Amino acid sequence: MATIQLRQVEKLFGEFQAVKPMDLTIQSGEFVVLLGPSGCGKTTTLRMISGLETVTHGDIYLDDRLVTWLHPSERDIAFVFQFFALYPHMSVRQNIVFPLQAVGASRETIERRLSEVVDLLRIAHLLPLKPGKLSGGDKQRVALARALVRRPAAFLMDEPLGALDAEFRESMRAEIKQLHIEQEATTVYVTHDQVEAMAMGDRIVVMSDAEIQQVGTPAEVYYDPANLFVAQFIGSPGMNLAPGTVAGDLLSLPGGNNYRIAPEWQETLSNTQNGAADVLLGFRPEAAEIHVAGELSGEVYATELHGAYKMLHVSLQEEHDVVHIRSDRQADYPIGAGVRFDLKPDMVRFFNPHTEAALLAKRPPPVSRREVVFT
Amino acid sequence: MSTEAKSHVSETARPAVGGLRSSRRALSDRAIINIFIWPTLALLIAINVFPLFYSLYLSFTDYSAIANQAPVWIAFDNFARILASEQMWSVFATTGQYVLFSVVLQLLLGFGLALLAREKFFGSGIVTTLILAPMMLSPVVVGLFWKLMYNPTFGYFNYLLGFDNPALAPDWLASRIAGQPTPGLALLAVIIVDVWMWTPFVMLLILSGLKAIPDYLYEAAAIDRASSWFQFWRITLPQVAPLVLIAVLFRTIEAFNKSFDLVMGMTGGGPGDQTEVVAVNLYRQAFLGQWQTGRASALAYMVLIIIIAISNIYIRNLNKMRNQS
Numbered sequence: 001m002a003t004i005q006l007r008q009v010e011k012l013f014g015e016f017q018a019v020k021p022m023d024l025t026i027q028s029g030e031f032v033v034l035l036g037p038s039g040c041g042k043t044t045t046l047r048m049i050s051g052l053e054t055v056t057h058g059d060i061y062l063d064d065r066l067v068t069w070l071h072p073s074e075r076d077i078a079f080v081f082q083f084f085a086l087y088p089h090m091s092v093r094q095n096i097v098f099p100l101q102a103v104g105a106s107r108e109t110i111e112r113r114l115s116e117v118v119d120l121l122r123i124a125h126l127l128p129l130k131p132g133k134l135s136g137g138d139k140q141r142v143a144l145a146r147a148l149v150r151r152p153a154a155f156l157m158d159e160p161l162g163a164l165d166a167e168f169r170e171s172m173r174a175e176i177k178q179l180h181i182e183q184e185a186t187t188v189y190v191t192h193d194q195v196e197a198m199a200m201g202d203r204i205v206v207m208s209d210a211e212i213q214q215v216g217t218p219a220e221v222y223y224d225p226a227n228l229f230v231a232q233f234i235g236s237p238g239m240n241l242a243p244g245t246v247a248g249d250l251l252s253l254p255g256g257n258n259y260r261i262a263p264e265w266q267e268t269l270s271n272t273q274n275g276a277a278d279v280l281l282g283f284r285p286e287a288a289e290i291h292v293a294g295e296l297s298g299e300v301y302a303t304e305l306h307g308a309y310k311m312l313h314v315s316l317q318e319e320h321d322v323v324h325i326r327s328d329r330q331a332d333y334p335i336g337a338g339v340r341f342d343l344k345p346d347m348v349r350f351f352n353p354h355t356e357a358a359l360l361a362k363r364p365p366p367v368s369r370r371e372v373v374f375t
Numbered sequence: 376m377s378t379e380a381k382s383h384v385s386e387t388a389r390p391a392v393g394g395l396r397s398s399r400r401a402l403s404d405r406a407i408i409n410i411f412i413w414p415t416l417a418l419l420i421a422i423n424v425f426p427l428f429y430s431l432y433l434s435f436t437d438y439s440a441i442a443n444q445a446p447v448w449i450a451f452d453n454f455a456r457i458l459a460s461e462q463m464w465s466v467f468a469t470t471g472q473y474v475l476f477s478v479v480l481q482l483l484l485g486f487g488l489a490l491l492a493r494e495k496f497f498g499s500g501i502v503t504t505l506i507l508a509p510m511m512l513s514p515v516v517v518g519l520f521w522k523l524m525y526n527p528t529f530g531y532f533n534y535l536l537g538f539d540n541p542a543l544a545p546d547w548l549a550s551r552i553a554g555q556p557t558p559g560l561a562l563l564a565v566i567i568v569d570v571w572m573w574t575p576f577v578m579l580l581i582l583s584g585l586k587a588i589p590d591y592l593y594e595a596a597a598i599d600r601a602s603s604w605f606q607f608w609r610i611t612l613p614q615v616a617p618l619v620l621i622a623v624l625f626r627t628i629e630a631f632n633k634s635f636d637l638v639m640g641m642t643g644g645g646p647g648d649q650t651e652v653v654a655v656n657l658y659r660q661a662f663l664g665q666w667q668t669g670r671a672s673a674l675a676y677m678v679l680i681i682i683i684a685i686s687n688i689y690i691r692n693l694n695k696m697r698n699q700s
Contacts, residue, residue, distance in 0.1 A: 052594050073600040085595040089613040098609070102601035146599070 001028045001186045002063045002153035004049060009058035011044050018044045020211040021058060029184045031177075033201035035191055037233070041210040042190045043158055049188060050079050050156050062153060078147035080157040084139045086131035092142050093127040099150045117145040120179070137168040144179065154186040161196065173199060194234050198222065206230050223347070228356040231282055231349070239282045240323035242316060243353065246270065246279060253281065255317035257296045262345045264361045269350060279359070280351040285311065287347035288325040294340030298323070300333045314339055434672035441666045453673035462648070463656075470652040472562060474630040477569040481626055482619065484570065485577025492578065493585045510575040514633065518640020521568045522548065550646050561642055561649045569630065569637055577622045584618035585611070617696050624689040628682055653678055
């Protein structure tokens with residue numbers, strides 16, 4: 001298994017900058033997810049790693065081998081395409097052994113490897129069929145088998161679950177993750193689905209506007225987003241953001257709310273804002289705790305039952321500045337009722353509204369992380 | 376919501392269309408159908424269906440269209456005589472060679488040109504259009520100007536081949552090289568022209584097949600480390616195979632029948648009977664000399680049966696291929 005390194009890799013399509021110069025190192029055996037909205041350059045990045053797309057500037061290394069200008073066939077990587085790209089005129093069996101036949105592998109090797117991957121993916125019954133007869137999930141298993149049979153140095157997957165039904169997607173997610181753990185294969189996985197990214201990635205590379213916004217573990221990008229884009233893109237709904245003005249140790253928020261700034265943030269906020277300026281207060285829906293004597297108040301704007309919990313849309317001021325708060329599933333909040341809530345101090349974040357970057361507390365936030373809870 | 380909206384639209388639209396119809400149209404649908412169908416049907420029966428069955432009847436008779444005699448029923452004698460005639464077998468052999476060589480050459484060249492034309496290069500559109508030009512010409516015209524090009528004295532075909540002395544150069548259409556008879560040369564000359572004329576057609580069909588192959592198959596193959604050669608055999612060829620088969624089917628049928636214009640325009644079947652393909656022989660029996668209408672009809676039916684048989688084989692393979700993919 002291989003390390004993948006991108007050094008100042010850039011892609012231009014004519015004048016259009018599809019990928020701005022980026023540096024990224026993917027460790028051997030790591031599962032890295034490139035996450036971003038469509039058009040952010042994540043697929044182009046993946047295709048440059050594979051060699052299907054040439055790079056405009058910069059270098060790509062597989063282990064210590066410079067592969068920037070090598071043909072895809074010389075890079076020892078496998079690629080799983082979004083729409084499977086199975087050879088329609090060949091049987092499943094022929095599809096799977098194609099990469100081995102292409103390099104002239106011996107008959108025994110082919111048979112042995114074939115039976116290995118077929119057992120691994122439990123697709124023995126599909127071997128004589130043509131791809132056209134398969135369901136989406138089975139097509140994806142065959143595409144994975146074709147990638148696995150080669151034992152490549154790295155797997156590149158371009159939204160492999162994007163073309164599947166929702167029900168298949170979850171089980172295939174687990175299957176791919178399981179395969180990764182068994183094979184210890186370096187994997188780069190592209191998706192626009194943040195739930196998928198959080199569930200599968202060892203690390204997530206969040207991309208937007210052709211550049212990397214943040215690289216981190218799922219917990220890091222969820223709890224400590226590097227900027228406003230990541231804060232809002234990760235999580236559903238994204239992080240709540242409320243505009244405020246710092247005045248001493250108080251942050252005045254819309255609707256006459258005042259939030260007492262925790263000691264570890266005071267220096268940061270007074271320094272960066274010169275003692276009197278605006279910041280954005282950020283917190284996840286589960287960071288708010290509804291409490292009769294809560295520090296902040298607002299009015300219930302809408303409620304949604306999400307099964308295990310209820311999501312309150314609370315407007316801090318006259319139907320504006322709506323924040324999402326997670327509450328008990330059984331609690332009943334009529335629309336228009338006032339609510340008071342506190343914020344868990346260790347889950348509060350601040351952003352500079354002008355640079356959009358996250359502000360850092362003097363004392364780093366606690367290291368211990370909770371499980372990420374999603375719906 | 377959507378269904379409500381739909382029914383609303385259709386209900387308001389219906390009376391408007393109805394009104395338009397009744398005010399503008401004096402003829403009923405049935406009248407229009409009659410006006411279009413019956414003349415077509417009458418014409419078809421007169422020039423297609425009737426001759427088809429009449430010639431089937433004539434093929435079992437002894438009959439000449441210029442003799443003042445009614446057809447005499449002789450059952451299968453015409454067919455038996457054709458099959459027993461050595462000359463006819465040599466005509467069939469000539470036709471077979473003609474069809475085989477011209478179709479195979481057209482296929483190879485057409486495939487090669489299609490592979491080239493698939494690549495985008497400067498002026499590729501114009502080049503592709505120019506390549507198609509021969510196909511759009513009339514076969515008789517093609518025959519006539521190739522006759523000029525083959526001319527041993529002033530034709531430039533020999534000149535391009537490097538001959539500068541007409542006395543030593545091949546006289547293609549007369550099957551002679553430097554005065555010495557060289558059998559097969561005239562047939563080759565006709566095949567060359569047929570290939571020149573119809574390769575573009577094969578190219579066009581195969582090109583449309585090549586362009587329909589999705590890029591991602593080649594991307595997947597590149598990832599799978601397949602060489603260009605391996606990609607050609609395992610992806611390109613199987614993917615265009617149905618169109619190759621259609622091209623072969625069309626060209627085989629046409630080489631059987633439509634070789635007539637070209638051969639008549641260039642050699643008239645000669646020298647001797649060296650280029651006498653079935654279509655030319657059929658014409659000679661039917662309309663030259665004794666006008667052996669009965670025997671010619673029998674021969675025409677035999678050609679029809681051969682073509683149907685060949686087409687069937689192709690179409691079966693085509694269907695088999697379709698079912699597989």
